[in-house]
Amino acid sequence: MGAYLTRRLLIAIPSLLGISLILFVVLALAPGDPFSELATNPSVPPEVRMALRAKFGLDDPVMFRYWHWLVAMAGGDWGFSFQSRTDVAALILGRVPTTLFVVGSSQVLALVVAVPVGIVAAVRPYSLFDKVANTLAFAGFSLPTFFTGILFILVFSIQLHWLPFVYDADIQATGFQWYWLHVKQAIMPVCVLGFFQAASYTRYVRSAVLDVARLDYVTTARAKGLADSTVTLRHIARNGLIPVVTLVALQMPAVFGGAIVTEQIFRVPGIGALLINAMLSNDTPVVMAVTFVFACLVVLFNLIADLLYGWLDPRISFG
Amino acid sequence: MTAPLLDVQNLTTSFRRDGAWREVVHGVSFTVNPRETVALVGESGSGKSVSALSLMRLTPRDSSRSGGRALFEGRDLLALPEAEMRKVRGDAIAMVFQEPMTSLNPVLTIGFQIAEGLMLHRGLTRDAAEAEAVRLLDRVRIPAARSRLHDYPHRFSGGMRQRVVIAMALACRPKLLIADEPTTALDVTVQAQILDLLKSLQDQEGMAVLFITHDMGVVAEIADRTVVMRHGRAVEAGDTAAIFRGAEHPYTRALLSSVPRLGSMAGEPRPLRFPIVSTTTGAVDVPPALPDTLKPADRPLLQVSGLTTRFDIRGGLFGRTRGRVHAVENVSFDLRAGETLSLVGESGCGKSTTGRSVLRLIEPAAGSVLLDGEDVLKLGPAALRERRKGMQMIFQDPFASLDPRMTVGKAIAEPILLNRLGNRAEARERTADLLARVGLSPDMAGRFPHEFSGGQRQRVCIARALAVRPRLIVADESVSALDVSVKAQVVNLMLELQASLGLAFLFISHDMAVVERVSHRVAVMYLGEIVEMGPRAAIFGAPQHPYTRRLLAAVPVPDPARRGARAALSVDEIRNPIRALDYLPPERRYREVSPGHVVQVWGEDWEPARPAAA
Numbered sequence: 001m002g003a004y005l006t007r008r009l010l011i012a013i014p015s016l017l018g019i020s021l022i023l024f025v026v027l028a029l030a031p032g033d034p035f036s037e038l039a040t041n042p043s044v045p046p047e048v049r050m051a052l053r054a055k056f057g058l059d060d061p062v063m064f065r066y067w068h069w070l071v072a073m074a075g076g077d078w079g080f081s082f083q084s085r086t087d088v089a090a091l092i093l094g095r096v097p098t099t100l101f102v103v104g105s106s107q108v109l110a111l112v113v114a115v116p117v118g119i120v121a122a123v124r125p126y127s128l129f130d131k132v133a134n135t136l137a138f139a140g141f142s143l144p145t146f147f148t149g150i151l152f153i154l155v156f157s158i159q160l161h162w163l164p165f166v167y168d169a170d171i172q173a174t175g176f177q178w179y180w181l182h183v184k185q186a187i188m189p190v191c192v193l194g195f196f197q198a199a200s201y202t203r204y205v206r207s208a209v210l211d212v213a214r215l216d217y218v219t220t221a222r223a224k225g226l227a228d229s230t231v232t233l234r235h236i237a238r239n240g241l242i243p244v245v246t247l248v249a250l251q252m253p254a255v256f257g258g259a260i261v262t263e264q265i266f267r268v269p270g271i272g273a274l275l276i277n278a279m280l281s282n283d284t285p286v287v288m289a290v291t292f293v294f295a296c297l298v299v300l301f302n303l304i305a306d307l308l309y310g311w312l313d314p315r316i317s318f319g
Numbered sequence: 320m321t322a323p324l325l326d327v328q329n330l331t332t333s334f335r336r337d338g339a340w341r342e343v344v345h346g347v348s349f350t351v352n353p354r355e356t357v358a359l360v361g362e363s364g365s366g367k368s369v370s371a372l373s374l375m376r377l378t379p380r381d382s383s384r385s386g387g388r389a390l391f392e393g394r395d396l397l398a399l400p401e402a403e404m405r406k407v408r409g410d411a412i413a414m415v416f417q418e419p420m421t422s423l424n425p426v427l428t429i430g431f432q433i434a435e436g437l438m439l440h441r442g443l444t445r446d447a448a449e450a451e452a453v454r455l456l457d458r459v460r461i462p463a464a465r466s467r468l469h470d471y472p473h474r475f476s477g478g479m480r481q482r483v484v485i486a487m488a489l490a491c492r493p494k495l496l497i498a499d500e501p502t503t504a505l506d507v508t509v510q511a512q513i514l515d516l517l518k519s520l521q522d523q524e525g526m527a528v529l530f531i532t533h534d535m536g537v538v539a540e541i542a543d544r545t546v547v548m549r550h551g552r553a554v555e556a557g558d559t560a561a562i563f564r565g566a567e568h569p570y571t572r573a574l575l576s577s578v579p580r581l582g583s584m585a586g587e588p589r590p591l592r593f594p595i596v597s598t599t600t601g602a603v604d605v606p607p608a609l610p611d612t613l614k615p616a617d618r619p620l621l622q623v624s625g626l627t628t629r630f631d632i633r634g635g636l637f638g639r640t641r642g643r644v645h646a647v648e649n650v651s652f653d654l655r656a657g658e659t660l661s662l663v664g665e666s667g668c669g670k671s672t673t674g675r676s677v678l679r680l681i682e683p684a685a686g687s688v689l690l691d692g693e694d695v696l697k698l699g700p701a702a703l704r705e706r707r708k709g710m711q712m713i714f715q716d717p718f719a720s721l722d723p724r725m726t727v728g729k730a731i732a733e734p735i736l737l738n739r740l741g742n743r744a745e746a747r748e749r750t751a752d753l754l755a756r757v758g759l760s761p762d763m764a765g766r767f768p769h770e771f772s773g774g775q776r777q778r779v780c781i782a783r784a785l786a787v788r789p790r791l792i793v794a795d796e797s798v799s800a801l802d803v804s805v806k807a808q809v810v811n812l813m814l815e816l817q818a819s820l821g822l823a824f825l826f827i828s829h830d831m832a833v834v835e836r837v838s839h840r841v842a843v844m845y846l847g848e849i850v851e852m853g854p855r856a857a858i859f860g861a862p863q864h865p866y867t868r869r870l871l872a873a874v875p876v877p878d879p880a881r882r883g884a885r886a887a888l889s890v891d892e893i894r895n896p897i898r899a900l901d902y903l904p905p906e907r908r909y910r911e912v913s914p915g916h917v918v919q920v921w922g923e924d925w926e927p928a929r930p931a932a933a
Contacts, residue, residue: 124381126381126382127381215421216416216417216418216421216422217421217422217423217424217425219372219377219416219422220414220416220422220423220424220484220487221424221435222377222408223375223377223408223409223413223414223416224408224409224413224435224436224439224487225405225406225407225408225409225410225436225439225440226405226409226435226439227405234427235424235427238426238427239424239425239426242426312426313425313426314425314426314471314473315425315471315473
């Protein structure tokens with residue numbers, strides 16, 4: 001186990017270096033200039049612009065800049081945002097709580113819906129419940145979030161006036177009211193994301209559980225005289241959900257990375273929104289930091305998924 | 320006359336498929352008396368397993384229904400409320416299933432799985448139930464039961480798992496044990512151990528056993544009475560000895576005649592086809608003797624020498640090789656055109672790996688494989704593809720070895736087109752010819768594999784193998800998965816093809832009775848090595864090596880009169896062939912006991928050497 005973990009972490013180093021190099025080069029070669037705004041502004045002389053470029057090292061060779069970035073990153077310096085004139089680290093950390101709250105809640109909602117629905121649908125295949133669940137799940141992941149999001153806004157905000165449709169991270173309220181306003185404005189994005197995710201989870205859980213439900217040891221368990229609920233929970237669900245755990249673990253980077261489309265629709269100031277704004281304004285240090293952090297999270301959660309797998313399934317050993 | 324323990328009257332079972340109910344068991348009646356063993360025997364699709372599952376009400380609730388009555392100690396199992404039925408299951412009636420590899424939950428310890436039923440039906444605490452589980456594991460003779468209680472199923476071999484499953488079934492001292500093909504998936508020596516175990520446990524516990532099987536040899540070993548099922552009906556029932564002496568129904572007679580019997584070939588010089596008995600009239604078709612397919616030739620078609628195949632086991636921080644599986648170790652044999660050499664042995668002995676290494680489907684570590692004097696192991700990729708036309712393989716599972724989305728005609732034509740042996744029209748013509756040759760009709764070429772039965776699919780696989788006009792066919796357990804009557808037909812087909820095409824077969828099988836029927840020569844493998852090889856008559860008539868003797872002794876004899884003649888078997892497990900990196904295989908010596916019959920000289924680890932039979 002210790003050796004396995006060490007080996008996996010050692011393998012992660014070259015892959016992360018490779019990822020960062022590719023990201024950096026692609027961003028450096030991409031057209032666009034963070035100071036293009038200054039170029040069109042007649043009150044800024046070209047010399048100032050050139051001086052700025054030189055100051056931020058934009059005219060150096062790519063490999064030199066990459067090395068520079070790498071050393072800084074290793075020392076904990078994530079770079080400086082051209083756009084907002086602040087440290088990238090502060091920028092990202094400021095967005096993390098909102099993203100964690102909104103996207104994390106939506107994942108929890110998705111699991112709370114998908115696991116029981118998927119299990120019940122699989123235990124009674126082709127029953128009325130199964131058919132209804134299947135139809136809804138199909139509709140759920142066929143509808144993109146920008147469609148359901150706008151639909152929600154139309155119905156709940158504009159028609160019914162129940163919920164606000166612009167997310168406000170700096171709510172000016174105290175005590176219980178503060179919590180309530182936060183929850184209220186999160187309901188729509190959480191539901192839109194959660195139901196979309198729940199739809200695909202449901203189908204996955206259903207097929208995973210269905211595969212297990214027809215295995216011999218399930219019949220063996222029933223032949224022991226166990227009640228259906230015991231058989232389902234102890235013998236079917238426990239085995240059927242092992243692959244689902246992996247799937248969920250692999251979704252976790254997205255919880256930190258944010259949901260670009262949904263965050264845009266509801267104006268949620270999360271990581272996804274930060275990334276898209278940085279891209280639009282050629283703010284490469286932010287784009288680089290966000291995508292690289294995302295890559296690290298993917299590698300990390302892949303490892304966690306594999307370790308979880310070994311813990312849940314005694315047949316897997318880490319030799 | 321005591322009242323029967325289980326009295327099944329006119330049992331019917333239907334399944335719903337595509338909205339329509341289809342009856343698969345049509346009014347089956349039989350009884351099981353206390354302490355009695357009743358065999359329910361039939362081929363696949365005869366409804367024997369479905370009948371058993373219906374009695375336990377374990378068929379899918381929403382898509383199946385049962386009719387008739389099943390009186391167990393006077394109560395009708397089919398009419399009990401579900402809650403009452405649950406109290407019967409696992410308590411008064413327990414069940415053992417076929418596949419020991421899948422009938423245990425992989426994520427729960429065996430101790431918990433045995434204790435589960437005890438906690439439920441006897442209200443024991445976890446500790447008390449686990450103490451009882453240790454006692455049960457001792458009873459099914461699992462070594463070091465206490466220390467293995469908290470092990471997961473994957474740490475046990477197939478035979479050991481089946482013991483665990485039996486321990487689980489015996490937990491609440493059932494009055495009736497329903498055993499659904501409990502030994503079918505096991506090696507023959509392990510099967511003999513499990514049958515012995517079931518018999519002795521039955522005597523001790525005084526329980527009745529309903530034994531479901533397709534194997535007449537097993538029936539003869541174990542059953543007091545036998546019910547023969549076919550197409551969902553019980554066609555014949557009676558005393559096992561009486562049925563074997565003189566069956567009334569033609570189907571029973573057909574079934575019995577197609578059972579390969581060990582020793583039935585004594586005095587026959589050449590392989591022999593199985594007699595085919597008509598299942599409707601009972602008329603016997605006595606097969607004409609096959610011509611001698613062996614021709615004197617200067618050199619054998621296939622010469623294998625010193626073949627060694629090993630698999631690395633990796634581990635540790637940098638994935639270094641830590642050990643090796645010595646799957647095939649210094650194996651040498653010859654095979655002439657028109658000859659059948661059988662490789663026999665138990666699972667894990669390396670017989671399949673040998674077959675695959677010969678075709679270079681697995682890359683061997685050392686040795687040479689001469690096909691017509693040319694070393695297959697030294698060929699480059701292009702030459703290897705060219706040479707592979709001369710050697711083809713037929714696999715065990717006819718369901719998995721055909722692409723379900725390709726018509727059988729395309730499957731057979733594919734090797735012809737890939738090897739540029741003809742254009743499309745020629746391939747089509749040859750496909751029709753091949754289908755006719757394997758006993759199918761040429762107009763079946765447009766059908767998909769799922770439209771065929773298992774036996775027909777295996778015929779398709781044979782036709783596909785023949786498409787490139789090979790001279791050597793490696794048949795890896797090719798008839799093992801087939802029902803007895805179908806098995807007889809496919810074996811007959813292979814023998815006829817050998818006679819007409821002069822094919823050489825490397826016949827890999829664990830089924831000693833079929834091997835006796837088809838082989839010219841036999842090689843017995845154990846732990847990757849050939850321990851004994853010789854003419855079929857010598858191996859079966861005068862086996863020398865202790866392992867060959869043990870293998871032959873374990874084969875169930877389809878004759879109730881000879882029951883119990885078998886010597887008691889030990890609880891030995893096959894040892895595993897995993898070795899350390901620096902392991903040097905011991906130098907083996909062989910002695911020739913009669914012309915062509917060689918035996919490995921065995922050491923102390925086998926029983927003290929007996930004097931060789933004269």
